[in-house]
Amino acid sequence: MFELLTGTGLAAAAGLGAFAPLLALGGLDRFTDVVTLPSGWEWLSSDIALIIIAVLTLVDVVADKIPAVDSINDVIQTVVRPTSGGMVFGAGSAASTVAVQNPNEFFSAQAWLPIVAGAIIALVTHLTKSTTRLASHAVSAGVAAPVLSTGEDAVSISLIAAAILAPIAVIIVLGVLIYFAVSLGRWFASRRAKERARQALADAA
Secondary structure, three states: OHHHHHHHHHHHHHHHOOOHHHHHHHHHHHHOOOEEOOOOOHHHHOHHHHHHHHHHHHHHHHHOOOOOHHHHHHHHHHHHHHHHHHHHHHHHHHOEEOOOOOOOOOOOOOOHHHHHHHHHHHHHHHHHHHHHHHHHHHHHOOOOHHHHHHHHHHHHHHHHHHHHHOOOHHHHHHHHHHHHHHHHHHHHHHHHHHHHHHHHHHHHO
């Protein structure tokens, strides 16, 4: 159960930012006893991997806060984020963490299942994020991008922390994420409808 929640939390975080969960797993395995990566995933904590992932994380975080650039980044990340989601689900669900000391590797008989599951979770999260961001651009002309991006960063960090330290909390964080995504979507749709109605009245006049 906890392994599933750990993988789900990390994959959802990858849907918001592809590289942060990879950096967290690799860094915590390399420098702490909080995470011990399973066999086959140790490369994530190598020097070269950590350097590359850290640079990519920084680039992704900055690009996501720049209007227009964030939309281009989202298009590119449509492939990258699900790929990362599959990787962190596979690595995280089988890793030994402070919350899951003896993972039973419940997917061990079919090693491809966690990768597919993680990719799907990350893709759904990514599409939700991208759709919300496009709606915000239509209403705010991109001004809201830095605010939304910072909020997404906070949710991503919360998901990663919950997945590794307290997997049951992943349910709460995901619930909050879904609530705000739906609420923001409705608010943006309402604002856009009002603007269209106002524009129609102006044209008619």
